[in-house]
Amino acid sequence: MATKRISIHGEWSSRWAFVLAATGSAVGLGNIWKFPYITGENGGGAFVLVYLMCIAIIGIPIMMAEIMLGRRGRQSPINTMHTLAIEAGHNPHWMWLGWLGVVAGFLILSYYSVIAGWALAYVFRTASGTFTNVTPDGVGSIFSTFLADPESLMFWHTLFMVMTMLVVARGVNGGLEKAVKFLMPALFVILLVLLGFAMSSGEFNQGLSFLFNPDFSKINANGVLIAMGHAFFTLSLGMGAIMVYGSYLPENASIARTTFMIAAADTTVALIAGMVIFPIVFANNLEPGSGPGLIFQTLPLAFGHMPGGLFFGTLFFILLTFAAWSSSISLIEPAVAWLVENHNMDRMKASVVMGISCWLFGLLTVFSFNIWSDYAPLSMFERFREKTLFDLLDYLTANIMLPLGGLLIAVFSVWLMSGEASRDELGMGEGPSYLLWRFLVRYITPVAVIIVFLRAIEVI
Ligand code: PHE
Numbered sequence: 001m002a003t004k005r006i007s008i009h010g011e012w013s014s015r016w017a018f019v020l021a022a023t024g025s026a027v028g029l030g031n032i033w034k035f036p037y038i039t040g041e042n043g044g045g046a047f048v049l050v051y052l053m054c055i056a057i058i059g060i061p062i063m064m065a066e067i068m069l070g071r072r073g074r075q076s077p078i079n080t081m082h083t084l085a086i087e088a089g090h091n092p093h094w095m096w097l098g099w100l101g102v103v104a105g106f107l108i109l110s111y112y113s114v115i116a117g118w119a120l121a122y123v124f125r126t127a128s129g130t131f132t133n134v135t136p137d138g139v140g141s142i143f144s145t146f147l148a149d150p151e152s153l154m155f156w157h158t159l160f161m162v163m164t165m166l167v168v169a170r171g172v173n174g175g176l177e178k179a180v181k182f183l184m185p186a187l188f189v190i191l192l193v194l195l196g197f198a199m200s201s202g203e204f205n206q207g208l209s210f211l212f213n214p215d216f217s218k219i220n221a222n223g224v225l226i227a228m229g230h231a232f233f234t235l236s237l238g239m240g241a242i243m244v245y246g247s248y249l250p251e252n253a254s255i256a257r258t259t260f261m262i263a264a265a266d267t268t269v270a271l272i273a274g275m276v277i278f279p280i281v282f283a284n285n286l287e288p289g290s291g292p293g294l295i296f297q298t299l300p301l302a303f304g305h306m307p308g309g310l311f312f313g314t315l316f317f318i319l320l321t322f323a324a325w326s327s328s329i330s331l332i333e334p335a336v337a338w339l340v341e342n343h344n345m346d347r348m349k350a351s352v353v354m355g356i357s358c359w360l361f362g363l364l365t366v367f368s369f370n371i372w373s374d375y376a377p378l379s380m381f382e383r384f385r386e387k388t389l390f391d392l393l394d395y396l397t398a399n400i401m402l403p404l405g406g407l408l409i410a411v412f413s414v415w416l417m418s419g420e421a422s423r424d425e426l427g428m429g430e431g432p433s434y435l436l437w438r439f440l441v442r443y444i445t446p447v448a449v450i451i452v453f454l455r456a457i458e459v460i
Contacts, residue, residue, distance in 0.1 A: 005074035005083075007247050009337060010171060015253035017177050021326070022067075022236075022245050022262045024180035027187070028327030029115055030234040031270040032320055033295050036277040038226055040288035043218025044210040047227050048274070050219065054231035055267055058448055061440040062237050062406045063259045065413040068425045070246025071255070076337035077101050077240030080247060081412070088417050097408045101240030102335045104401040106354070108239070109331040110361035111393050113164065116324035117156030118296060119317050121146065126313035131304035136284045139300045143293050147369040154366050158359065160321075164328040165355035168336055169348045180326050184265075187319040190312065191269065194276045194299075197306045202279025210288065211274050222383065225456035228449070229399035234266055238405030241330040244337055255426050256433060276302075292390075332358065365390040399456075403449050410445040414438055 012018040039047050073080025078098030085094035125131065130142065146152060198204060219227075232238045246255075273295075280298045281288050290297065303313030332354050339350035368375075368390035378384035378392060387395065413422060419438075428434040 004251060005072075007074040009340070010248060011250055012248050013177065015250060015258060018245065018249045018253060019258050019261050020180045020184060021177060021330075022242060022258070023184055023265045024323070024326030025236045025241055025245060025330035026234060026262055026266040026327070027184065027269050027323050029112060029119075029320075029324045030230070030327070031266060032273045032323065033115060033119075033292070035230065035234065035270040036274050037290075037292055037294040038230060039211065039274060040278075040281070040294055041291065042223040042226060043215065044278075044288070045212055045214035046216045046219040047223055048211055049214045050224055050227040051230055052267070054228045054448075055235070055263060057440060058228065058406070058445050059231045059235045059237060060259055060263050061437055061445060062232075062409060063235055063242055063263065064255050064426065064437060065409050065441055066237060066240075066242040067246035067249065067255045067259065068422060069409065069413060069417075070243035071249045071251075072421065072425050073243075074247045076247075076341055077243045077334045078338050079341055080243060084412075084417065088421070090416050094412060094416075097405065097412070098240060098334070098338075100401060100405050100408070101238070101243070102338060104239040104397050104405065105241060105331040105334055106358055106361070107393055107401075108233075108397045109164075109328055109358050111365040111390055112324065112328055112331060113160045113358070113362050114153060114157045114365040114390075115292070116160045116321060116328060117153060117158075118146070119320045119324060120160055121152070121156045122296060122300070123314060123317040123321060126300065126303055126310065126317055129310060131300040131313065132310065134300065134304045136286060136297075136301060139297050139304070142300075143296050147293070150366055150370045153369065154363070157362050157366055160324070160328070161355055161359045161362070163325060164332065165351045167325070167329050168332055168354075169351040171347055183319065183322040183326065186315075187323055188269065190316050190319055191272045191276065193312055194302065194316065195272055197302055198276045198279040201283065201302075201305070203282035204275075204279045206282040207275060207277075207279035210278050210282070211271075221452075221455040221458070225399050225452050228452050229403055232402035232406055233398040234270060235263060236327065236330060238402035238409065239331075240334040240405075243409075244334045245330060247337075254428075256428055256437075365393065403453070407446055407449040410441045410449075414442040 012021065069080060069084060073083050075083065076098065078095050081098040082092050082095035085092050131139065198207065236242050277295060277298050278288065280302050284301055286298060299316065300313065303309035306312065335354050336347065336350045339345045339353065340347055368388040373388060375389065376385060376387055377389065378387060384392065423430065423434060426434060
């Protein structure tokens with residue numbers, strides 16, 4: 001057995017700290033903002049079912065593989081892949097897989113920060129009573145006026161990016177670990193309060209049937225690709241975030257058990273968010289497929305009409321901001337860890353460099369909602385006809401880069417890395433669970449990802 005490596009960046013204080021941090025990474029805008037709106041755009045039930053299947057047979061095994069590689073390598077994903085490839089007697093160019101992740105994380109954070117900025121802005125709007133007794137049209141026009149103003153989007157984007165970099169600069173055990181400990185449970189409780197509201201004053205049954213009654217005529221190959229991409233996105237997979245968190249995982253923690261906890265928490269939050277949003281959508285005759293603004297057009301209505309709405313609404317957007325915060329730090333951690341390792345920078349400097357570059361890139365998203373809202377760079381392709389820069393960034397990262405990263409992670413961890421190494425790191429012995437994992441990662445994941453890719457580009 002190879003001697004165990006030690007991370008130069010530190011270690012989580014316990015298995016629980018890791019579960020919380022990884023859950024903090026997984027649960028974010030993806031669950032509460034993105035899942036409902038892409039479900040709405042892709043017709044509901046069938047999409048949800050495909051997404052759940054992807055979580056179970058692709059997401060969970062890949063998460064285990066990513067944590068395993070991270071803990072084995074104990075460095076940034078780039079250096080981890082380099083080290084593990086050499087250790088397994090393969091080409092060190094596998095480090096490019098780490099690079100793919102670093103670039104994906106950078107691109108995602110550039111738009112993630114803009115959307116998290118919306119949540120931040122809505123904290124103050126809700127608190128100041130903007131939504132009290134407002135009509136559906138009123139909420140809609142408040143949102144579109146907000147988006148039309150690049151300066152205000154830029155202001156909130158800046159604030160959120162600064163918040164992210166402050167935590168990243170403080171490192172693994174500072175701030176972050178402490179914050180997620182009570183934020184995640186609080187977010188969960190407030191979602192349950194909202195669920196109560198949706199049950200009592202929304203079209204609850206219609207909402208449920210939209211979410212859980214699959215109608216396969218409503219989903220096409222591109223919808224399946226989006227569902228699969230979202231499984232990666234929501235679990236923070238395929239780009240090294242979970243790998244780098246795994247590199248700080250104490251030696252004795254069970255990877256399988258922690259993975260199940262993270263995936264279960266993440267899926268529950270997404271499903272509850274859906275059960276909150278759609279009853280409100282139907283009760284107010286809103287359009288389920290109205291896109292990225294969906295939660296900003298539905299939830300303020302709920303808060304504007306429920307008792308204690310000012311309080312719960314403000315709290316909700318605060319918690320959403322926190323959920324986004326604990327995800328955004330993991331998006332940039334692989335890049336920061338690499339700068340520290342290879343460029344001899346301290347965390348502070350590395351965070352500032354990444355923060356500024358990512359902020360600048362984020363302006364593409366800011367302008368996608370106003371001055372460039374009619375600019376569709378790939379309009380010559382039918383599928384991308386109306387896609388703005390933001391839409392394209394989202395499509396490229398979530399639907400292409402993350403599944404591709406996941407596919408390569410799968411190939412590396414079971415085809416190239418020795419069985420002895422993976423068994424040792426996963427610590428499950430040779431029992432049926434290990435064999436099942438190996439089977440899924442060896443055959444099912446790669447084949448599923450490749451088929452979905454090929455179907456989506458209409459090759460098969
Ligand atoms: N999982 C996060 C969310 O659902 C987003 C994310 C993607 C974070 C990839 C890290 C890596 O919001």
